[in-house]
Amino acid sequence: MEKFTKIEGVAAPLPMVNVDTDMIIPKQFLKTIKRTGLGANLFDEMRFNQDGTEIESFVLNQPAYRNAQVLVAGDNFGCGSSREHAPWALLDFGIRVVIAPSFADIFFNNCFKNGILPIILPQEDVDKLMDDAQRGANAVLTVDLETQTIQGPDGGSISFEVDPFKKECLLGGLDDIGLTLKNETKIGAFEAEYASRAPWL
Amino acid sequence: MSPKTLYDKIWDAHLVHEESDGTSLLYIDRHLVHEVTSPQAFEGLRMTGRTVRAPEKTTAVPDHNVPTSLDRAKGIEDEMSRIQVEALRQNAKDFGVEMYDVDDIRQGIVHIIGPEQGLTQPGMTIVCGDSHTATHGAFGALAHGIGTSEVEHVLATQTLIQKKSKNMKVEVNGQLAPGVTAKDITLSVIGKTGTAGGTGYVIEYMGEAIRTLSMEGRMTVCNMAIEGGARAGLIAPDEKTFAYVKGRPHAPKAGNWELALAYWKTLFTDKGAHFDAEVILDAAEIAPVVTWGTSPEDVLPITGTVPAPEDFEGGKVEAARRSLDYMGLTPGQKLSEVEIDTVFIGSCTNGRIEDLREVAKIMEGRKVKDGLRAMIVPGSGLVRAQAEEEGIAQILQEAGFDWRMAGCSMCLGMNPDQLAPGERCASTSNRNFEGRQGRGGRTHLLSPGMAAAAAITGRLTDVREIV
Ligand code: SF4
Numbered sequence: 001m002e003k004f005t006k007i008e009g010v011a012a013p014l015p016m017v018n019v020d021t022d023m024i025i026p027k028q029f030l031k032t033i034k035r036t037g038l039g040a041n042l043f044d045e046m047r048f049n050q051d052g053t054e055i056e057s058f059v060l061n062q063p064a065y066r067n068a069q070v071l072v073a074g075d076n077f078g079c080g081s082s083r084e085h086a087p088w089a090l091l092d093f094g095i096r097v098v099i100a101p102s103f104a105d106i107f108f109n110n111c112f113k114n115g116i117l118p119i120i121l122p123q124e125d126v127d128k129l130m131d132d133a134q135r136g137a138n139a140v141l142t143v144d145l146e147t148q149t150i151q152g153p154d155g156g157s158i159s160f161e162v163d164p165f166k167k168e169c170l171l172g173g174l175d176d177i178g179l180t181l182k183n184e185t186k187i188g189a190f191e192a193e194y195a196s197r198a199p200w201l
Numbered sequence: 202m203s204p205k206t207l208y209d210k211i212w213d214a215h216l217v218h219e220e221s222d223g224t225s226l227l228y229i230d231r232h233l234v235h236e237v238t239s240p241q242a243f244e245g246l247r248m249t250g251r252t253v254r255a256p257e258k259t260t261a262v263p264d265h266n267v268p269t270s271l272d273r274a275k276g277i278e279d280e281m282s283r284i285q286v287e288a289l290r291q292n293a294k295d296f297g298v299e300m301y302d303v304d305d306i307r308q309g310i311v312h313i314i315g316p317e318q319g320l321t322q323p324g325m326t327i328v329c330g331d332s333h334t335a336t337h338g339a340f341g342a343l344a345h346g347i348g349t350s351e352v353e354h355v356l357a358t359q360t361l362i363q364k365k366s367k368n369m370k371v372e373v374n375g376q377l378a379p380g381v382t383a384k385d386i387t388l389s390v391i392g393k394t395g396t397a398g399g400t401g402y403v404i405e406y407m408g409e410a411i412r413t414l415s416m417e418g419r420m421t422v423c424n425m426a427i428e429g430g431a432r433a434g435l436i437a438p439d440e441k442t443f444a445y446v447k448g449r450p451h452a453p454k455a456g457n458w459e460l461a462l463a464y465w466k467t468l469f470t471d472k473g474a475h476f477d478a479e480v481i482l483d484a485a486e487i488a489p490v491v492t493w494g495t496s497p498e499d500v501l502p503i504t505g506t507v508p509a510p511e512d513f514e515g516g517k518v519e520a521a522r523r524s525l526d527y528m529g530l531t532p533g534q535k536l537s538e539v540e541i542d543t544v545f546i547g548s549c550t551n552g553r554i555e556d557l558r559e560v561a562k563i564m565e566g567r568k569v570k571d572g573l574r575a576m577i578v579p580g581s582g583l584v585r586a587q588a589e590e591e592g593i594a595q596i597l598q599e600a601g602f603d604w605r606m607a608g609c610s611m612c613l614g615m616n617p618d619q620l621a622p623g624e625r626c627a628s629t630s631n632r633n634f635e636g637r638q639g640r641g642g643r644t645h646l647l648s649p650g651m652a653a654a655a656a657i658t659g660r661l662t663d664v665r666e667i668v
Contacts, residue, residue: 016523017516018396018496022634027615031266031281033240033288035349045636050622074516076397079430080634082332082346083238102397105432106332106346113350163364165224176350177251180358183218183226187254187360190217190228197214200453200461201230201325 002115003173007096008142009069012059013133019073020080021107025089038085039092060093064136070097070143072126072133077118078107087114097143099150101126112166113176117145119160129158145171204471206368207437208403211343211468215326217360226360230325231342232259234298234352235311236266236289237615238330242353243292253296254359260320261293261300264310265615269578269605274304282616296356309581309607312336312549316420317583319449323438323465328355333549333631335426339419340446341438341468343403346427366432367477369402370470373410375484380665382489382559383418384551384629384648386410387425389487392500394480399431402478405470406436410484416445417555424550425631428497437469491536491661492633492646494524499633503651503663507534527635528643529623536661539645543626544575544656545638546602546649548612551629552580554587556649561593563653563667569601570659576603576618578610602656614639627655
């Protein structure tokens with residue numbers, strides 16, 4: 001997984017609640033057996049007409065936001081299916097940070113496994129950043145995971161919470177499975193004890 | 202010992218290791234995989250030279266992509282879909298995982314075959330790269346959806362890194378009125394809590410109305426726990442649960458059965474256990490409901506009218522405006538006057554035998570309205586076979602339904618079963634998101650009985666007027 005330390009990038013505003021994973025990456029693109037290449041179809045049905053031409057009004061089609069690295073959105077971002085294709089598509093497009101008042105559980109977890117930082121902030125902070133994001137290419141945010149702060153274009157700073165374990169994994173680009181396998185003897189011991197407790201399994 | 206909830210008990214029984222900050226390693230008893238969310242996980246194992254730690258605890262089935270046409274044994278036409286199913290087949294073979302292939306009668310939607318085969322048992326931890334894994338919670342199992350990275354993690358380690366969720370209880374007291382079903386309960390709960398109301402929680406459903414439900418009904422309720430944002434939904438096991446599991450292919454056998462049963466009987470929330478949140482509903486007040494918008498929380502009794510954006514607050518005002526526009530509905534319009542083009546009966550929410558019986562009961566001697574597309578997709582090959590044996594399939598076909606092979610089908614339209622732009626569907630599935638059943642397609646979620654009623658009249662209809 002790619003490390004996440006500090007990102008300085010344009011923030012795109014997506015002022016919608018309940019942005020679901022079907023919107024982020026519609027099902028027809030889930031047929032891939034790879035993790036890459038999904039950025040081309042990120043938000044496909046909101047971004048493109050049926051004939052493949054761009055819908056001009058959609059934020060990521062506007063020149064200022066084509067290289068956005070941060071997304072600012074409404075409540076319950078990422079609800080719906082467990083498809084990890086959603087963070088894969090965001091990442092492949094170049095989005096490394098999503099800021100919202102709340103996230104759906106599975107999506108939130110999936111982000112951390114892919115070097116994306118989802119940040120939960122109070123509504124008023126999100127509103128402020130949404131305002132900043134509306135400023136187009138001038139809407140550059142600096143997101144620093146180490147210090148857990150977001151610096152706005154006008155210099156103001158907002159701090160955010162992040163789970164310490166998840167932070168460590170992101171900073172180090174650590175592989176979860178490798179970490180867990182360090183506890184392999186514990187898993188073995190659990191299995192032995194469990195087999196005597198629940199022999200039918 | 203302090204009193205524990207059912208969730209606390211299952212959690213504690215599977216805890217391998219806990220860090221001081223609460224990050225925990227949870228042992229996983231059962232892992233279900235399907236073709237869409239697993240290829241990258243198996244690929245990850247290959248790339249790192251890892252193996253599947255306990256292949257006998259994993260079961261694979263293709264369901265999302267498979268065609269439901271009767272001639273599907275010929276093969277899958279769509280190349281991408283075919284490759285994905287072939288990849289599952291190859292991965293199952295290479296890593297020693299049992300798979301119910303497309304031509305196996307046991308094939309079906311992953312959340313239907315788990316219970317059917319006795320793979321789902323009380324007290325288990327069950328995961329699958331699919332959000333509707335919550336379904337298995339109906340057996341008193343801690344079951345939830347995971348992402349593909351986690352699928353790989355479970356394959357390699359048989360554990361999952363987790364932090365414990367909070368406990369929520371949803372109590373549905375009293376008895377349901379005639380014509381009101383498990384689907385109406387679960388949609389009504391979401392209508393009340395919102396799609397984010399359960400975020401951070403594991404829900405335990407309890408109360409007389411839940412206890413009275415069949416296992417099929419309980420699965421319908423837990424299936425949609427995720428639509429309320431919860432990590433999982435649970436129902437404490439009881440005699441109904443034990444009777445359902447007994448004798449199934451993977452159920453504990455004689456000798457072990459008694460041991461398992463003795464343990465399962467300890468799986469309930471202790472008196473006085475703490476819940477962090479509570480929702481209490483009176484079953485008698487639940488009506489047959491339908492959704493009007495593009496979020497499962499957009500739910501109203503069928504006797505209601507389409508709301509206006511101004512009826513809402515905050516970000517929901519704009520969301521409602523967008524929904525109404527997408528759905529082609531006008532505020533004030535009666536829900537029972539909304540005309541439909543298609544009826545879809547199936548999915549892991551309502552594709553079980555009891556659902557098909559309910560539809561057949563209503564359709565007997567009646568016809569699907571002329572010009573309507575009506576399809577029934579059984580949840581598994583075994584459900585299909587049983588429906589044929591019981592004569593249900595014949596009733597449905599005579600009524601004008603298209604009787605198809607098992608799979609996810611139009612629940613998400615990854616196979617050829619899709620809505621056309623603007624097409625309006627009465628659907629027993631679980632998501633009404635934009636484009637869910639096909640780009641531009643309009644979905645109204647409802648119960649199987651309500652879907653049958655709509656099939657007869659060609660509009661959203663109160664099932665109580667029909668029976
Ligand atoms: S039936 Fe629908 S919700 Fe259920 S597993 Fe299949 S696609 Fe997902």
